[in-house]
Amino acid sequence: MIVMVSDSRSRMVESAVILLAKHGLQATSFAEVLEHSGAPRGSIYHHFPEGKDQLIAAAISLAGERAIALLDGLDGSDAQDVVDGFLGMWRAVLRASDFGAGCSVLAVTVAADSPPLLAAAGEIFRGWRERLAELLENGGITRATAPALATLIIASSEGAVVLSRAERSFAPFDQVGEQLRVAVDAASRRG
Amino acid sequence: MIVMVSDSRSRMVESAVILLAKHGLQATSFAEVLEHSGAPRGSIYHHFPEGKDQLIAAAISLAGERAIALLDGLDGSDAQDVVDGFLGMWRAVLRASDFGAGCSVLAVTVAADSPPLLAAAGEIFRGWRERLAELLENGGITRATAPALATLIIASSEGAVVLSRAERSFAPFDQVGEQLRVAVDAASRRG
DNA sequence: GTCTATACGAAGATAGAC
DNA sequence: GTCTATCTTCGTATAGAC
Numbered sequence: 001m002i003v004m005v006s007d008s009r010s011r012m013v014e015s016a017v018i019l020l021a022k023h024g025l026q027a028t029s030f031a032e033v034l035e036h037s038g039a040p041r042g043s044i045y046h047h048f049p050e051g052k053d054q055l056i057a058a059a060i061s062l063a064g065e066r067a068i069a070l071l072d073g074l075d076g077s078d079a080q081d082v083v084d085g086f087l088g089m090w091r092a093v094l095r096a097s098d099f100g101a102g103c104s105v106l107a108v109t110v111a112a113d114s115p116p117l118l119a120a121a122g123e124i125f126r127g128w129r130e131r132l133a134e135l136l137e138n139g140g141i142t143r144a145t146a147p148a149l150a151t152l153i154i155a156s157s158e159g160a161v162v163l164s165r166a167e168r169s170f171a172p173f174d175q176v177g178e179q180l181r182v183a184v185d186a187a188s189r190r191g
Numbered sequence: 192m193i194v195m196v197s198d199s200r201s202r203m204v205e206s207a208v209i210l211l212a213k214h215g216l217q218a219t220s221f222a223e224v225l226e227h228s229g230a231p232r233g234s235i236y237h238h239f240p241e242g243k244d245q246l247i248a249a250a251i252s253l254a255g256e257r258a259i260a261l262l263d264g265l266d267g268s269d270a271q272d273v274v275d276g277f278l279g280m281w282r283a284v285l286r287a288s289d290f291g292a293g294c295s296v297l298a299v300t301v302a303a304d305s306p307p308l309l310a311a312a313g314e315i316f317r318g319w320r321e322r323l324a325e326l327l328e329n330g331g332i333t334r335a336t337a338p339a340l341a342t343l344i345i346a347s348s349e350g351a352v353v354l355s356r357a358e359r360s361f362a363p364f365d366q367v368g369e370q371l372r373v374a375v376d377a378a379s380r381r382g
Numbered sequence: 383g384t385c386t387a388t389a390c391g392a393a394g395a396t397a398g399a400c
Numbered sequence: 401g402t403c404t405a406t407c408t409t410c411g412t413a414t415a416g417a418c
Contacts, residue, residue, distance in 0.1 A: 006401090008401085008402095023302065023304065024215070024216065024217070024301050024302030025215065025217075025302070026215070026216075026217030026218065026302070026393090027217065027302065027304065029392075029393060029394085030393080030394070030395095031392075031393080040401080040402055040403080041402075041403070041404085042401070042402035042403045042404080043401060043402060043403095044394095044395090045395075045396080046401060046402075047401090051394070051395070052393095052394065052395095102301055105357075106301065106353050107301050107302070109353050109356055109357040110215050110293055110297065110298050110301060110353065110356070111214065111215030111216070111217070111218065111298070111302065113214065113218065118356075118357060118359075119359075121357040122357035122358040122359065124357075125353075125354050125357050125358060125363070126358055129354075129363070147366065148366035148367075148369050148370050149370055151351075151354065151363050151366040151367055151370070152347055152366065152367050152370040152371070154350065154354070155346075155347045155348075155349075155350030155351040155353075155354055155363065155367045156343055156346045156347035156350055156367075157346075157350065158346075158349070158350035158353060158354075159345065159346030159347055159348065159349035159350035159351075159353075160342075160346040160350075162297050162300050162301065162316075162346075162349060162350075163316050163320075163342065163345070163346055163349075165300055165301070165309075166296075166300040166309060166312040166313035166315075166316050167313040167316060167317055168309075168310075168313065172316070172320070172342050172346065175338065175339035175342040175343065176339075176342055176343050176346045176347075178339050179339050179340055179342070179343040179374065180343070182374070182377075183370065183373070183374050183377075186373075186374075186377055197383090199383085199384095217411090220410080220411060220412085221411080221412075221413095222410075222411080231383080231384055231385080232384080232385075232386085233383070233384035233385045233386080234383060234384060234385095235412095235413090236413075236414080237383060237384075238383090242412070242413070243411095243412070243413095383418105384417105384418085385416100385417075385418070386415100386416090386417080386418100387414100387415085387416090387417100388413100388414085388415085389412105389413085389414075389415100390411100390412090390413085390414105391410105391411085391412090391413105392409100392410085392411075392412105393408100393409080393410075393411085394407105394408090394409085394410100395406100395407085395408085395409105396405105396406085396407080396408105397404105397405085397406085397407100398403100398404095398405090399402105399403075399404085399405100400401100400402085400403070400404100
């Protein structure tokens with residue numbers, strides 16, 4: 001039997017990830033997090049003595065680790081399959097939320113008022129870029145191209161999710177996916 | 192002598208664009224806008240009787256038109272120069288703000304709580320995509336490729352600005368620029 | 383067009399009991 | 401670990417004078 005060290009804490013972090021992705025940083029208030037998670041009121045500053053920033057940092061850290069875990073599962077695949085897997089994750093987010101959700105790390109980046117929180121977001125993005133570059137290299141892309149191609153894939157995925165949310169249509173997202181496949185194919189041939 | 196129909200109104204809209212790009216939607220409060228613009232307190236609901244949403248809609252509309260005007264100035268250029276011009280605009284935003292500002296339309300998209308405001312953001316993005324596609328076509332890209340390539344350029348620029356803000360470095364932005372140039376070059380050759 | 387005053391709610395945060 | 405009560409600040413919005 002596994003001991004539940006702190007169930008309400010993890011439920012709050014989980015809810016914060018979802019609320020950040022849907023409504024942004026300022027709208028992810030303690031009141032919203034408590035309602036969404038069902039966690040008890042009195043446990044906020046017990047679990048997060050440093051306040052909201054600590055909760056948000058934990059949330060984007062979790063979101064960051066989940067994306068890394070997804071990437072890990074794609075290691076060893078052909079570069080094209082790696083890209084498809086990564087895009088598939090974001091497509092699922094758009095579909096499951098009916099264009100109502102995006103990336104929690106991006107939401108924090110564009111609204112953060114605290115330098116440490118912004119730096120945390122930057123570290124997460126950098127981790128994604130580096131891990132994806134490794135996977136692309138393992139999938140047949142040259143070492144000279146993989147880092148920049150990885151950054152293109154992450155930047156354009158993030159942007160595509162925003163465009164599709166705003167337009168409430170998969171059209172922008174799928175156009176980006178199509179062009180990324182062309183780019184990866186060309187890079188694979190060059191490699 | 193030109194009549195100043197409403198100077199404080201346009202100053203408020205101008206300030207809202209800047210504050211949205213720097214601090215996001217919720218942080219773009221009337222108090223901040225008034226302080227930044229120097230507009231008088233009593234004129235808020237005179238100029239914007241529908242409240243904050245009306246101010247924000249005017250702000251992203253202005254930002255949208257400015258980007259269109261920049262694109263218009265690039266019409267007739269080679270596709271590669273069009274892309275360089277578009278990227279140059281975003282690079283200037285990052286540089287002038289020391290990585291403190293991004294895209295006001297993106298900021299609204301990820302934090303909007305009002306469907307009309309989200310739809311307004313979507314229309315702006317769609318307008319950019321369509322105009323850029325025209326320019327690419329005029330610059331030598333085939334009609335079959337131009338729309339999707341335009342969307343890739345806009346999505347990846349938006350994402351690259353976010354990554355560079357978070358990492359406080361031009362590295363992600365410049366990697367994306369490099370890869371976009373490769374993609375546009377390849378598309379030009381195919382055309 | 384601009385002013386002051388004010389209502390009202392929500393936000394983050396703290397104190398002290400249990 | 402969780403509760404209630406409370407404080408302070410800030411947000412949007414309205415009313416009515418000038």
